[in-house]
Amino acid sequence: MSTIEEIAKIAGVSASTVSRALARNKKISEHTIQRIEKIANELHYTPNLSARALTGKGTKLIGLIVPEITSNHYVQIVNRVESELYAKGYALIIGTTDFNADKGLRNLEVFIGRAVDGIIFAGDNLDEVNAAAVRDIIKTPIVFLGSAGDNTGHECVAVDDAHGISLLIRHLIELGHKSFGFIGEKLSKPVRLPPFQKALAEWGLEYNENFIKTDGTERFEEGGYLRMKELLAEGEMPTAVFATYDNIAIGAMKALHEAGLKVPEDVSIIGFDNIKESEYLIPALTTVFPPITEMADRAVDMLIEKIEKKDTDKTARKYTAAKTILYPELVIRQSTSVPRQ
Numbered sequence: 001m002s003t004i005e006e007i008a009k010i011a012g013v014s015a016s017t018v019s020r021a022l023a024r025n026k027k028i029s030e031h032t033i034q035r036i037e038k039i040a041n042e043l044h045y046t047p048n049l050s051a052r053a054l055t056g057k058g059t060k061l062i063g064l065i066v067p068e069i070t071s072n073h074y075v076q077i078v079n080r081v082e083s084e085l086y087a088k089g090y091a092l093i094i095g096t097t098d099f100n101a102d103k104g105l106r107n108l109e110v111f112i113g114r115a116v117d118g119i120i121f122a123g124d125n126l127d128e129v130n131a132a133a134v135r136d137i138i139k140t141p142i143v144f145l146g147s148a149g150d151n152t153g154h155e156c157v158a159v160d161d162a163h164g165i166s167l168l169i170r171h172l173i174e175l176g177h178k179s180f181g182f183i184g185e186k187l188s189k190p191v192r193l194p195p196f197q198k199a200l201a202e203w204g205l206e207y208n209e210n211f212i213k214t215d216g217t218e219r220f221e222e223g224g225y226l227r228m229k230e231l232l233a234e235g236e237m238p239t240a241v242f243a244t245y246d247n248i249a250i251g252a253m254k255a256l257h258e259a260g261l262k263v264p265e266d267v268s269i270i271g272f273d274n275i276k277e278s279e280y281l282i283p284a285l286t287t288v289f290p291p292i293t294e295m296a297d298r299a300v301d302m303l304i305e306k307i308e309k310k311d312t313d314k315t316a317r318k319y320t321a322a323k324t325i326l327y328p329e330l331v332i333r334q335s336t337s338v339p340r341q
Contacts, residue, residue, distance in 0.1 A: 002043035018036055058117045062081075063119045064120045066097070067123050071247070072247070077292060077295070097123065118141040119141070141306035156324070162199075164288035166199045167288065171330055173203055175240075177239045179239050182213070182241070211231065221250050237266075249271035270285075271286070274287045286331065289329045289331045
């Protein structure tokens with residue numbers, strides 16, 4: 001591993017000059033900074049983050065906590081956050097909660113112990129984080145993605161799922177649908193079933209319990225496949241089915257195909273998340289598109305602003321708790337059409 005002293009020897013400057021240049025000290029010329037950064041990159045120099053933390057210079061390290069890295073939704077968040085942080089000179093470490101509150105709190109404690117400069121916590125489960133515990137342990141700048149940050153006293157960026165579900169119900173109604181099914185699983189049910197029920201009620205449409213299949217624990221394509229099998233077993237079918245996320249919709253479409261039913265001629269299918277595979281399905285999937293890029297960008301910008309405020313004002317330990325709401329769009333493709341007469 002290379003050292004500051006080795007970089008200084010090659011650059012013909014003092015070790016202290018290298019240290020200030022790598023910190024992009026304004027007293028060092030941009031020409032010198034770029035030359036030293038080039039040498040450091042060629043030597044694969046890695047700064048001693050522990051030493052930086054002890055000197056109060058920060059670690060340039062951000063912790064990101066997500067429920068999982070299995071779903072495409074959270075993979076997109078991880079990729080975007082890492083990309084934005086890298087562009088701003090920060091590195092990223094990742095922890096997962098597995099939708100478990102205790103594990104989430106443990107990750108927070110681990111990240112704080114590693115002297116991260118800030119934390120982004122992503123999650124939509126209101127029970128995922130014990131708000132009181134978070135208020136007690138968090139002194140590090142933090143921004144929440146999703147509703148997990150409610151009542152914690154910290155800033156939050158969330159997507160209005162209800163708006164997206166309202167858009168999809170309106171789209172199906174305009175096509176002429178009057179009977180609606182809902183398939184999902186235990187994790188997505190509490191987030192997306194209530195706004196589904198509300199949207200139907202607002203349009204004066206029947207909510208049929210027989211068309212609601214969410215009791216299984218299987219997730220992703222398997223969950224969608226099994227829940228659609230259960231719906232098919234009812235005998236009577238709705239003309240349109242909302243799958244709580246796109247992977248569920250993919251499994252549901254397979255079950256319909258095996259049953260000899262066509263999408264969208266016999267049953268319209270609509271998903272949520274707009275994963276990259278959705279437009280390549282046959283037929284391509286109509287889905288709700290949450291603004292993941294904007295959500296991640298907002299969270300990173302908010303966090304960096306907090307970090308910089310903390311660096312310039314050592315007495316600043318409390319920040320205004322604001323919730324930024326972003327609105328999804330509906331992407332209309334070929335999996336929805338007018339119902340068969």
